[in-house]
Amino acid sequence: MKEPALQRIFYGALALLGLCALGVGLAKAGWSGVAFALFAFMTLGGAVMCIWERSVVRSAFALMATFTGVAGLFVLLEADFLAMAQILIYVGGILALLLFAVMLTPPDLNERKLSRLAAGALFVGAGALYLGLKITDTAHWFVRGAPLDGNVAASGSAERIGVGFLAAGPYQTSAGTELGYVVAFELAAIVLTVALVAAVYIARRKPSDLQPEEKAG
Amino acid sequence: MGLGAYVAVSGALFALGLIAILVRRNVIYILMGIEMILNAANINFVAFNRFGSMKLDGQMFAIFTIILAAAEAAVALAIVLNVFYLFDSIKPSEADLLRE
Numbered sequence: 001m002k003e004p005a006l007q008r009i010f011y012g013a014l015a016l017l018g019l020c021a022l023g024v025g026l027a028k029a030g031w032s033g034v035a036f037a038l039f040a041f042m043t044l045g046g047a048v049m050c051i052w053e054r055s056v057v058r059s060a061f062a063l064m065a066t067f068t069g070v071a072g073l074f075v076l077l078e079a080d081f082l083a084m085a086q087i088l089i090y091v092g093g094i095l096a097l098l099l100f101a102v103m104l105t106p107p108d109l110n111e112r113k114l115s116r117l118a119a120g121a122l123f124v125g126a127g128a129l130y131l132g133l134k135i136t137d138t139a140h141w142f143v144r145g146a147p148l149d150g151n152v153a154a155s156g157s158a159e160r161i162g163v164g165f166l167a168a169g170p171y172q173t174s175a176g177t178e179l180g181y182v183v184a185f186e187l188a189a190i191v192l193t194v195a196l197v198a199a200v201y202i203a204r205r206k207p208s209d210l211q212p213e214e215k216a217g
Numbered sequence: 218m219g220l221g222a223y224v225a226v227s228g229a230l231f232a233l234g235l236i237a238i239l240v241r242r243n244v245i246y247i248l249m250g251i252e253m254i255l256n257a258a259n260i261n262f263v264a265f266n267r268f269g270s271m272k273l274d275g276q277m278f279a280i281f282t283i284i285l286a287a288a289e290a291a292v293a294l295a296i297v298l299n300v301f302y303l304f305d306s307i308k309p310s311e312a313d314l315l316r317e
């Protein structure tokens with residue numbers, strides 16, 4: 001089949017699937033269901049597009065939909081700080097790094113093989129389906145409180161996270177006892193410093209690799 | 218929406234990340250697949266934090282996953298650039314030497 005026709009079929013099916021997801025969400029849980037379906041579809045649709053696209057640049061931009069959709073799911077889960085961090089770090093930082101990697105390396109437009117794509121999707125899809133059914137059969141999770149009704153809590157979690165990061169031990173608040181995470185916070189800072197210094201060191205071109213005219217200049 | 222819906226989305230995202238790693242022959246796609254898998258884990262952490270009786274532990278774990286993903290992306294970019302300098306290719310099957 002020709003590439004444009006394949007492309008049209010793929011995006012038509014994807015759009016149809018998205019509309020179905022929104023409809024199912026509306027029927028199951030009203031407008032909060034629509035919000036969930038929208039973000040879930042952004043997440044999964046972006047991931048499917050990323051795998052499908054031939055060009056790495058288009059895949060990277062499809063990944064933006066995935067990261068933004070995950071941020072939306074975080075908002076629905078009342079994790080507002082994480083949603084902001086997700087957009088700042090993933091969309092603003094990691095995606096930019098990926099685009100750097102894409103643009104500093106040569107493109108290879110004939111690398112995608114539909115047969116391998118189909119085989120991988122079949123293999124992993126069958127495994128995921130089997131595991132999913134197995135888990136829904138056997139797992140009984142203890143669930144606190146009511147399901148989300150779409151009204152995100154007004155207090156949010158940013159302040160609690162900020163105080164928790166700087167507390168050395170358990171402390172009392174009006175909501176109950178909270179744990180301190182200062183050791184983990186410092187550890188994360190050290191890990192980031194070491195990793196970034198190491199990245200700069202590895203990425204640096206050695207003087208012996210430079211071309212003679214670069215050396216002269 | 219209950220816990221099951223979020224776990225289902227997370228599982229699907231994990232599977233898609235695994236497919237990206239398995240079927241594409243390009244280091245960049247492997248990095249993208251890893252990011253998808255880390256995001257799937259994050260959805261799980263936050264969902265279980267919201268629906269379980271844990272206080273902030275799930276969200277703290279998710280923050281560390283994001284921090285480690287950022288560090289991983291920086292180091293991975295450096296490694297990809299070095300592999301490209303050494304092998305003139307970023308196909309994982311062709312990078313098979315540890316020395317120049």
